[in-house]
Amino acid sequence: MKKIWIFLTLFFAFTTYSSWIYTGATDYGTVMTTRQQLGKKIYQEYNCQSCHQIFGLGGYLGPELTTAISDKTRGEAYVKAFIENGGGTRMPNFHFSKEQTEALVDYLKYVDANAFSYKNTTPNETEK
Incomplete structure (x- = not known):
């Protein structure tokens, strides 16, 4: 059970970080x-x-x-x-x-x- 919680925690951390990076963290607004x-x-x-x-x-x-x-x-x-x-x-x-x-x-x-x-x-x- 402990391994499942570790996996889920890492999975959600990765998903959250990836969505933040790909949706705006690198957008400097220069066109x-x-x-x-x-x-x-x-x-x-x-x-x-x-x-x-x-x-x-x-x-x-x-x-x-x-x-x-x-x-x-x-x-x-x-x-x-x-x-x-x-x-x-x-x-x-x-x-x-x-x-x-x-x-x-x-x-x-x-x-x-x-x-x-x-x-x-x-x-x-x-x-x-």
Whole structure:
């Protein structure tokens, strides 16, 4: 009888926890705007992930872009200027229009705003 009570307790604890996780615990209420979706589409169409990383996924040639907007040394103005001026020596100039540049910056703002746990880790933890 004791085993049945232990099983039922664990089963209900698991069910309660699972329903809490899948129904709202991970919902941060962030939805992409149309311009952010356009920025994501541009990011994918121009294959930016082959050189840049977002949330640790992507290439290693360019800088990590997950927190580029909130970075103290870079920031929104730096990122926007970098995209508008065709990047640096290793980044090709894609000749983005003003609308495309704004969309890319808005997409990076969205990524940055959703990097909760990524911002709270030390550099050594993200490399693991």
